[in-house]
Amino acid sequence: MSIAEEYTDTTDDSRFERGLTYLQRNSRAYLLIAPTALFLLAVVGYPILETFRLSLYQSPADSNIETFVGLQHYAEIVDSDIFYRLLWQTGRWVVVGVAGKTIMGLLIAVHLKGDIRGRKFFRTAFLIPWGIPYAISAVVFRWIEHPQFGYLNAILLKLGLIEQGIGILGNPDIAWLGVVVADIWIGTPFMAIIFLAGLQSIPQELYEAAAIDGAERWHQFRYITLPQLKSVILIATLLSTIWTFVSFDTIWTMTGGGPISTTATLVIHIYQVGLQNGNLGRGAAYSVIGFLFLFVFAIIYLRVYTRGGDEL
Amino acid sequence: MTMAGHDRSGLRKVRLYGVLLALLGVMMLPFYTMFSSTLKPENEIFSAPATLVPSDPTVQAYLDVWTQTDVLLWIGNSFVISLGTVALTLALAIPAAYSCARNDFVGKRTFLLSVLVVQMFAPVVLIVGLFDVITQFGLFNTYLAVIIPAAAFTLPFNVWMLYGYFKTIPVALEESARIDGASQFQILTKIVLPLTKPALVASITYTFLYAWNRLLFVLTFLTDSAKYNIPRGVFSMVGALQTDWRMMLTVSVIGIIPLLILFAFLEEYIVAGMTAGAVKE
Numbered sequence: 001m002s003i004a005e006e007y008t009d010t011t012d013d014s015r016f017e018r019g020l021t022y023l024q025r026n027s028r029a030y031l032l033i034a035p036t037a038l039f040l041l042a043v044v045g046y047p048i049l050e051t052f053r054l055s056l057y058q059s060p061a062d063s064n065i066e067t068f069v070g071l072q073h074y075a076e077i078v079d080s081d082i083f084y085r086l087l088w089q090t091g092r093w094v095v096v097g098v099a100g101k102t103i104m105g106l107l108i109a110v111h112l113k114g115d116i117r118g119r120k121f122f123r124t125a126f127l128i129p130w131g132i133p134y135a136i137s138a139v140v141f142r143w144i145e146h147p148q149f150g151y152l153n154a155i156l157l158k159l160g161l162i163e164q165g166i167g168i169l170g171n172p173d174i175a176w177l178g179v180v181v182a183d184i185w186i187g188t189p190f191m192a193i194i195f196l197a198g199l200q201s202i203p204q205e206l207y208e209a210a211a212i213d214g215a216e217r218w219h220q221f222r223y224i225t226l227p228q229l230k231s232v233i234l235i236a237t238l239l240s241t242i243w244t245f246v247s248f249d250t251i252w253t254m255t256g257g258g259p260i261s262t263t264a265t266l267v268i269h270i271y272q273v274g275l276q277n278g279n280l281g282r283g284a285a286y287s288v289i290g291f292l293f294l295f296v297f298a299i300i301y302l303r304v305y306t307r308g309g310d311e312l
Numbered sequence: 313m314t315m316a317g318h319d320r321s322g323l324r325k326v327r328l329y330g331v332l333l334a335l336l337g338v339m340m341l342p343f344y345t346m347f348s349s350t351l352k353p354e355n356e357i358f359s360a361p362a363t364l365v366p367s368d369p370t371v372q373a374y375l376d377v378w379t380q381t382d383v384l385l386w387i388g389n390s391f392v393i394s395l396g397t398v399a400l401t402l403a404l405a406i407p408a409a410y411s412c413a414r415n416d417f418v419g420k421r422t423f424l425l426s427v428l429v430v431q432m433f434a435p436v437v438l439i440v441g442l443f444d445v446i447t448q449f450g451l452f453n454t455y456l457a458v459i460i461p462a463a464a465f466t467l468p469f470n471v472w473m474l475y476g477y478f479k480t481i482p483v484a485l486e487e488s489a490r491i492d493g494a495s496q497f498q499i500l501t502k503i504v505l506p507l508t509k510p511a512l513v514a515s516i517t518y519t520f521l522y523a524w525n526r527l528l529f530v531l532t533f534l535t536d537s538a539k540y541n542i543p544r545g546v547f548s549m550v551g552a553l554q555t556d557w558r559m560m561l562t563v564s565v566i567g568i569i570p571l572l573i574l575f576a577f578l579e580e581y582i583v584a585g586m587t588a589g590a591v592k593e
Contacts (some may be wrong), residue, residue: 003458017390022418024372026415026417026418027416028415028496029411029415030411030417031406032408032410032411033407033408033412033423035403035404035407035408035429036404036405036407036408036467036471037408037423039404039463039464039467040427040430040467043442043445043461043463043464044430044433044438044461044464045441046445047438047441047444048433048438048441050444050445051440051441052436054440054441055443058501061443066560070543091341094561095402099524104335104520104532106388107331107335108335111331111335111464112332114328116328120579122336123579123583124575124579125336125337125339125340126335126342126573127575127579127582127583128343128568128571128572129339129342129577131521131525131571131574132567132571133430133525133526133527133542133543133546133568134525134527134543134568134570135526135546135547135569136542136543136545136546136564137342139550139560139561139564140342140345140346140545140561140564141341141342141499142550143345143346143349143557143561144341144342144345146362146557148360149357149358149359149360149361149362149557150362151345151362151363151364152498153362154361154362154364155364158361158362158415160363165360166372180508188339189339190430190586191588193583193586194586197583197587227393230445235556242432245434245435245451246434246435248435248436248527248528249526249527249528249543250426252527252531253527253547259548265500267434267436267437268437270437270438270440271437271439274443275439275440275443275532280440280443280444283440284440284441287437287438287439287441291433291437294432294433294437295432297432298429298432300427302373302429304426305428
């Protein structure tokens, strides 16, 4: 109040004054969002700035001495072979993972849509892989794929498809597939639940009309279900892309990025370089590159989400 | 309906349930592997090739696990971390969401969209910066080192979930209470929050699960093994040379039992929470 009065006779500051009165009138509204805003600024905003700053320094985690190196980290990263290998490995991880989750999710949702007895039971059961710790799913898949004692090898041997046990996670050529399977399993329930909700909002009359026209089931799926589900699929795959891109726990628990870094993605490399090797500056530079990817995803997401001028 | 039509729809039903059960079977296989392995005696679990059905089932692993591992400690820590995160998140999210739902003010849109963007910022790309901040504030090796970042990354969901729900509650209810002389705080706790129950349950469940399930923060900010949660405990059992699979899988089964109970009772709320934001009516 007193600050506002101080400025009452200076016309230059009338905008400032009006701003203050506005703030006062809405003080309660601002006070209530302030804790959340400040908390997020401190816990997310500040680390973001700190990451940018660190990326310009040589900063070993075990000492307090930081040396300014400018853009050297970025220059070295762009010049290194490992960077392009990481991009390729991250790309195949995301594309195969998201495709697998989408297809499995659609399959489940389409079959759960109708008048199913015990749908609640099915829905709950399909939900479980999504809701348990990634580290637990990861060790279970490690166990399934165990070269000597695993169930997968036991089944393949029984079927006569192989003659001796194969070690999937130890093989640089196929280890990433062994991890991606676990990730698809974990990510499928989210897709199934979202698609199911989307399917249930499609007007039933569309199908009835198509049935009268004698449309086959595949055609119904192709010409009614898919187009009607388009926006839901778009948002769900976008979210899934982000989550798959940043997936850490599963890879870290199953392989730690090995063998010979073939299952490492960009975020795994951030952790290895920044925290495991204690090269905070280089890890921060990789993080900034990660930000760039997320920034692009976020822009697309916000575009899709707020499309059509929906009010917030 | 003709006979042929009836037959065809019957056949379709059989096929539908057949596919559903097959899909369910595929999704449940990992659980079968985990659970059936824990029922094998030690010499059978380490026999190659694996037996697909335990030949001599025993619950011995479930008796040994309490003394041979720290599973009780890990579950206790998981509860501390999850409940702490829920408390902190709700304390921040409820006032913020309520304020946005009831007032129009400059910066509201910016605030809500910024909160949404936080959700895009996955913890792992922020972990190097967070590590610096957590050590600067002297939080390393405290529960808060895990609770604070977990709360930050569950806040977006909570704020949006509650904001959307608060908007559906008629203002008239609050106004009549105000005329009766109720304070702002009383109105929130006595009138608004009870009506918000479905959204609150979805929020709490989501936040609880998030904090229960994540490994990253505990892995990075808690090196003191007395503070390990379930995921970190399981991770610590993965040996470089040797892994006690029997105990590790038993801990895993025990670690997901609280979650299965949660799912059985709160499935509808969880689904409502998952679909909010992705599916618009």
